[in-house]
Every structure is written in C-alpha cells, then in structure tokens.
Amino acid sequence: MSESPHDQQRRAERSRVPVPPASKSTVRPLSSRERAAAALRTAILDGTLRPGERLNDQELVEWLEVSRVPLRAAIHDLVDEGLVETRAQSHTRVATPDPSRLVEYTQTIGALLGGVARITVPGLDEARSDSIVEHALDVRSALEGGDTATIAQSHLLLIHAFLDACSNPVLTGATRTVLEAAHFHASRSFQPSDLDLDDLAQTMDELVEAVRTLDGVRAELALEHFYDL
Incomplete structure (x- = not known):
C-alpha cells in the first residue's frame, strides 16, 4: 500500500528530528552557578552556615572557587528556595526560620x-x-x-x-x-x-x-x- 501525502510528510518530519546516539551520556556537567548553589545549599542544610549568618561575597568566591557573577546567581536561586535572605544595600545572610x-x-x-x-x-x-x-x-x-x-x-x-x-x-x-x-x-x-x-x-x-x-x-x-x- 502506497503512503498518502500526509504520511510521507510525517515521515519526512520525523527523519529531521536529531536522535542522540544511545552510547553517549545525556548528563551534562553542572555549571558554576549550579555548583555554587549546591555547595551553599549543603552548607546551610548541614549547619556549616548557620541561620542569620552573613554571607560575604569575597569569602564565598574564594571558598567556592567561582567568579562573582555565578555566585550572585546561585545566591538568587537560594533566595527563591527560602534558604537565603537579602536586603538591598544591607546584607545577604542565611535565612532565619520563623x-x-x-x-x-x-x-x-x-x-x-x-x-x-x-x-x-x-x-x-x-x-x-x-x-x-x-x-x-x-x-x-x-x-x-x-x-x-x-x-x-x-x-x-x-x-x-x-x-x-x-x-x-x-x-x-x-x-x-x-x-x-x-x-x-x-x-x-x-x-x-x-x-x-x-x-x-x-x-x-x-x-x-x-x-x-x-x-x-x-x-x-x-x-x-x-x-x-
């Protein structure tokens, strides 16, 4: 049975979809932002960084070995998660539970x-x-x-x-x-x-x-x- 024009078009569209080789891993390495966020999250959860403790950018840059841009992005992520608090022109600190x-x-x-x-x-x-x-x-x-x-x-x-x-x-x-x-x-x-x-x-x-x-x-x-x- 011959294919209809519609079936031919669908087959052509599917043939253009890139399929990664099965032998290659699709797991990508973490970005600097993700690594910094993960390290800070762990330090907060295990008590290394305590509630209310101020977070100094320069100290964190040296500790985490990342630049300031991914560090600030990581801190922003943790603010969204509720683990860090920031106040403009004032402080960045570990959240204080209520x-x-x-x-x-x-x-x-x-x-x-x-x-x-x-x-x-x-x-x-x-x-x-x-x-x-x-x-x-x-x-x-x-x-x-x-x-x-x-x-x-x-x-x-x-x-x-x-x-x-x-x-x-x-x-x-x-x-x-x-x-x-x-x-x-x-x-x-x-x-x-x-x-x-x-x-x-x-x-x-x-x-x-x-x-x-x-x-x-x-x-x-x-x-x-x-x-x-």
Whole structure:
C-alpha cells in the first residue's frame, strides 16, 4: 500500500528530528552557578552556615572557587528556595526560620513526602527498602533520645532516602529543593518538648512496616500522620 501525502510528510518530519546516539551520556556537567548553589545549599542544610549568618561575597568566591557573577546567581536561586535572605544595600545572610510558620513547613513536608512515598514504595528493591527502613529506625532512635540536632539530621537523611529511591525524575526534581528548604525551617523551629515523641516513634514503626511490605498507601498515611496532616 502506497503512503498518502500526509504520511510521507510525517515521515519526512520525523527523519529531521536529531536522535542522540544511545552510547553517549545525556548528563551534562553542572555549571558554576549550579555548583555554587549546591555547595551553599549543603552548607546551610548541614549547619556549616548557620541561620542569620552573613554571607560575604569575597569569602564565598574564594571558598567556592567561582567568579562573582555565578555566585550572585546561585545566591538568587537560594533566595527563591527560602534558604537565603537579602536586603538591598544591607546584607545577604542565611535565612532565619520563623517558628510561627512551623505548621506550614511540616504540612508541606508531609504532603510532598507522602506523595513521593506512595509512588516509590511499591517498586522498591531490597537495597532501597533496607536503606529507607534503616533511616526510619534512626529517626525513631533520635526521637527516643530527644536531641533536636540528631532528630533533624536523621530526618533529613530519611527524606533523601525516599527521594533517592524515587524513579520519577520529574517528581524528585520538583520536590527536592522544596522539601530541603521546608526541613531547614521546620527543624530549626521546634523543640522536643513540643512533640509527642512516643506517638511519633510509633508512627515510624508503622512506616517501617509499610516499606517492608511495599505498601505505598500505608507509607503515605504514616508520613501524613507523622507531620500531623
């Protein structure tokens, strides 16, 4: 059967679409701006740079080994993420969390991380499942210990374990920086005395069982309960 003029046109159009060779990687190296933003983000999240700490351009240029232009672009990105604050003709500094917005931050984490868990947990392989379970048990142990810094750090590692296990790059790309920023603000706005530590520890037990049985809905509900949704 001969092709119609329409089919011939469609085939010609498809033949002009460049298809990269399968053997070549499509992963591009990070730009100076992206490298600077990633380094600053990590330093803020792990406490190397503390809330309210002023950021000096010249010191950062020397530390990060980038020029001033990509540095300022990186700082602008972190302002958009809520990790850095700037004021014209005044200062650039690490954001200072507002405890009055704690519920907003925890609700954000619960809604987003619960969604990631619902999609991710049913398809976990043994290694990813074991990793998430290990981090959930670390959170439980930290809650029993009652140390704020340990609770915050173990919790961030659990968030990363879920994101690293998620096979949907669109979802992880859209949620990673939001989750990290929300965690930064939430983890520096609460005191263990504000929490029902026994209830939260039991919720981690529920999450562990959900992950072990690959039950995404159960994992989502456990995380939503953990964040009081």
